[in-house]
Amino acid sequence: MTTGDAEPQTRRASIGARRNPASQAAILSAARAVLAEEGYGGFSIDAVSRRAGAGKPTVYRWWKTRADLLMDVYAAEKAALTVPITADLARDLTVYTEALWDFWDETPSGRTFRALVAEAQDSPEALDTLRDKFMPERTRLLRERFVKAVERGQIVAAEIEMRLVLYLGFSWYYVLTDRLAEGRAAIAPAMRLIAAPSLR
Amino acid sequence: MTTGDAEPQTRRASIGARRNPASQAAILSAARAVLAEEGYGGFSIDAVSRRAGAGKPTVYRWWKTRADLLMDVYAAEKAALTVPITADLARDLTVYTEALWDFWDETPSGRTFRALVAEAQDSPEALDTLRDKFMPERTRLLRERFVKAVERGQIVAAEIEMRLVLYLGFSWYYVLTDRLAEGRAAIAPAMRLIAAPSLR
């Protein structure tokens, strides 16, 4: 109860032979709160279900694995983040990255993201989820911006993947070492390098 | 016993009122084998001590935390990796990175590295160890190469940190998503970008 996510005292009884969305919402909210307060180390299904006032079977009914729950916690923040789209790729990337890092800082999402990456090292299934579902969804707009830059003739198509990974790795490194604040000043110059015109 | 790291059947009894280095060696070897075969998910102190034929107190006597043990497992591989030093930074980085990725692929070190990063998301102490001890040791030679490039007037000093993080993030992304094989072709062009001359 140290955050505003106080769960109701009243028991959430059955509403009949169908799933209760209120249970799903309570669990998501509890998961968010646990991550914010305890980080990945304190994130257990037991802790989440306790805090949500839900039974563990209810948690597993809605989410098969911890990774699935983490992904939904991340998605639930529904950040109003879009990648700007001008003719200046470096500038667009800089604006987006600064907003993303703010988002990671000001919500539990940074910790959720770190938890997802950690979870992916624990289980191959979680890694597949991260690689084949989470990342593609989250990098779609970003990739489009690189495609546009190709169409403008600024960079070559064969380098899209390489530049995208340079971009992602840069943010991953800072968030995974919990040094977002220290890396702030490096964003703009890094984006200029990542968006630099292909030579020759 | 599915690797060559078979542990002795003979019990390692006390050798008196002092630590037995054979126990340390057996535990390191067992930790290496567990990581290679089970990955981070199967890496527990129980599993390691069982495999080493050692008591858990012996493990904790030599290593305070799992992160400390993981760091020693990584260090024990003592890769014969050095960063070449010519006037061509991009080429030096490419040669080094390809060797590093081979090393990560051919030894349990890739998995050990992934385990370390995951462990750092679990505990703040492990993160400190990774950030303040492990990474500085592992990136010393790398940083020196960037310094040399500055001395040659190829890049500006203020960009060293930014370029180093671009470099590290690139490898982190591929190893943490278990996609080293797929990223191989991107190494050389990425290194050319990271080592590109500072403009103006």
Added chain:
DNA sequence: CCATAACGAAACGATACGTTTCGTTATGGA
């Protein structure tokens, strides 16, 4: 009206945590 299914609670048997207790071993200073 009643078969159905989700609900919270509690307990299950495993496994891992980090620590303690035990009997055994052999050192190294008195």
Added chain:
DNA sequence: TCCATAACGAAACGTATCGTTTCGTTATGG
């Protein structure tokens, strides 16, 4: 030579979490 000392492996400690099962309760929807 003797003996306090400390590390050894083994086993057990109490606690926590895993994913599952069992239970009585609830209220739907065919």
